[in-house]
Amino acid sequence: xxxxxxAGALDLDNLADRxxxxxxxxxxxxxKGWHAYxxxxxxxxxxxxxxxxxxxxILRHEDVSTxxxxxxxxxxxVVTDAMKQLEARIARAAxxxxxxxx
Numbered sequence: 001x002x003x004x005x006x007a008g009a010l011d012l013d014n015l016a017d018r019x020x021x022x023x024x025x026x027x028x029x030x031x032k033g034w035h036a037y038x039x040x041x042x043x044x045x046x047x048x049x050x051x052x053x054x055x056x057x058i059l060r061h062e063d064v065s066t067x068x069x070x071x072x073x074x075x076x077x078v079v080t081d082a083m084k085q086l087e088a089r090i091a092r093a094a095x096x097x098x099x100x101x102x
Contacts, residue, residue: 027089042071047080 012034021031038059045055056067 023090023093026093027086029086039071039073042067043073043075044083046072047075 016031016034024031042055042059045058046052052064052068052072055072056064059067059071061067061071
């Protein structure tokens with residue numbers, strides 16, 4: 001699903017170590033693993049109005065009830081606001097990273 005540069009499978013743990021964890025650390029956060037990532041993804045997609053069946057397909061669950069029961073969480077507004085702030089910081093970090101690489 002996620003090919004690497006030599007047409008093999010991308011090592012997601014390596015991706016987390018090289019890319020995701022440093023961004024989290026720079027923003028004073030701790031990486032909680034892929035399961036937490038998937039729950040956060042499902043919850044955020046739901047908050048954006050994506051239908052549960054589409055979220056189920058993205059997460060590749062056999063049954064939509066698994067997605068609804070275990071992955072989509074109700075989020076208070078304060079959490080949504082915090083995620084928007086994190087998204088802005090990640091975007092700024094990505095721009096800084098691109099500038100320093102070039």
